[in-house]
Amino acid sequence: MKKKIFSIVSKIIESPVDETTDFKDINSLKLLQIIMALDEENITIPLEKIPSIKSVSDIIKFAQIEG
């Protein structure tokens, strides 16, 4: 799942990412784009966790696979 997350996030923020990538320069709209793109690949972040996402490692921590 990690690889898939890296690939999706990288595509949205248009630069390579790994677990150490933080989102300090990512605005809320961009973060929602990431969450939505993950959702489309059946990787769900619980709604209440979204505001606390500050990095790729947070996504990995909160990600749940659906279906």
Added chain:
Amino acid sequence: MEQFALAKVKNVRIAGLSACVPSNVVDNKIFGESIYKNEISNVIKTTGVSERRICPENVVTSLDLSVRAADYLREKSGYDFDNIAGVIFVTSSPDFLMPNNATTAQYRLGLSGATAAFDINLACSGYIYGLWVAAMMSKSLNKSILLLDGETNSHFASPKDYATALLFGDAGTASVIEPCDDSNEWTFVFETDGSQRDALIIPEGGYRKRIDKHSSEYKKYPDGGIRRGIDMQMDGMGVFNFVVRNVPKSLQYLMEETNTTPDDYDILALHQANLFMVKQVAKMMKFPMEKVPTTIQKFGNSSSATIPVTIAAELDKQISTKKLRFIASGFGAGLSIASASFELGPCVCPGVTEYEC
């Protein structure tokens, strides 16, 4: 300590509802190209806003759109406005700081001088507050109340601010609330967190910071947005955080208080903040999207007006012929949440008309 204020009102009904949007359509793919560049398709997908209705600044206002919605309702329904003894105007974009919109609406609609008229200054939670106040007022006056709700938020959304540039549309709506002996009880739930005032704010132009010679200058802010002091500033994640933590709880509390479940409702009417948020709240509340009408795709976010615009646009035929049970929630600036459980229909609903501009 209790998280929500609870209110109930009996023996009132919505007798009619209509909406008016500007005829001018803005295609966000074209409008947003310069600011979002190659991300524009993703931004449209996330927000849901493909196009918006915008009226020209200093020419058409929330008052014009809402008065037109009321006229449209009167023309199409033949509803006797002589029964109206109160006008409430919900808006955060009035024509003037003084006087209010409601008094001018009374004059422009030719209503009797025996009318109580006042504005409610609320943003996205405003329509639900308006319904609550109109319901109580209708019972108190034992007459019909005209609830106007209109916004022109596009006029204070900076086209250079990534957070708000393509979200907002303009709209006006009219609802008539009247006393009724045999209607179902309406239940309301409210929550306010004024400590988060700055999460959604127009920082200049009021009396805390009057307009000065710099208020109309575009500046770059630490959040990356380029806007004027008289434009809206939005901490998107702050608002999102408040909404996801509290709107589902508000709806859940409402269902507990009314002893209902999602199966008991025909419609979940949510403020059209952005499509992602609407879908996520619906999912969390276990409402299928078939029960959750959306109009943000074609009208954008018109703040307090999104709920009545969505009802008029998507449910006009249904509520014209039958009764639907609604659970609804508006949420935004304040920060503020208002949710309600009520029945609507059969009533007069001619749908949405356009204001040529």
